[in-house]
Amino acid sequence: MGVALLRDGFDRVREGVAAVVDGLGADELCWRVDPEANPLGWLVWHLTRQQDAQVAHLSGLPSPWRAQWSERVGLAYPARASGYGMSPDEVGRFSVGDGRLLVGYHDATHDLTMRWLDAMTDEDWGRVIDPGWDPPVIVAVRAVSILEDSEKHLGQAEYLRGLLLRRRGKAS
Structure with missing residues (x-):
């Protein structure tokens, strides 16, 4: 049952990622409420990047970001960056031209996560990692x-x- 709940939770995140960027342009994905706030696109990248990095580490499978998406998305960050500990200036360098790139990267990370969950055994869940x-x-x-x-x-x-x-004048 635990794996089914995790799968459902990650499925919901996947659906939410697609919905949250739907119809937004590059300027909106990079818009910040104030100069120290995180933009929507950065938040989607960061949530995906942390999931990708941690699941790749736990599973021993290749990170989608490092394998292909870092180059495709073309952010002004090193490939190892995940957003953790970034300064407001570093966050401010976030720029993505199309939200579909973020969704594609998240889809690849979701697939990695599902492969990892499918491969887990009952014994794996109790393994000490820290x-x-x-x-x-x-x-x-x-x-x-x-x-x-x-x-x-x-x-x-x-x-x-x-x-x-x-x-925009379109309350949701």
Whole structure:
């Protein structure tokens, strides 16, 4: 049942990513409420990038970002960047021409996540991956953390979409 719940959660994020960028132009994807705020497109990239990096690490499978999407999307960041710890100036360099690139990258990351979940065994979930915590972090806890982080950032992006649509005069 646990894998089914995780699959459902990640499926919902996938649907939300497609919906949150739908119909937005490059300027809207990069719009910031203020100079220190994260733009909607950056939030979608970051939520996908953190999921990609962590699932690739846990699964031993190639990261879609590092394998092909970093070059395709063409952000002004090193391929290893995930958004974690970025300064407002670094975030401000985010630029993407088309939201479909973000959706494509998220779809590839979602596929990676599903392959990982499908390959997991009951024994895998209890494996300790970070003994530095009390209690030590196991794979199951990290999986929930990855999903939770994705959901939080998707919610932030959805809020920004609402602000953007209001600016256009189309409340949603």
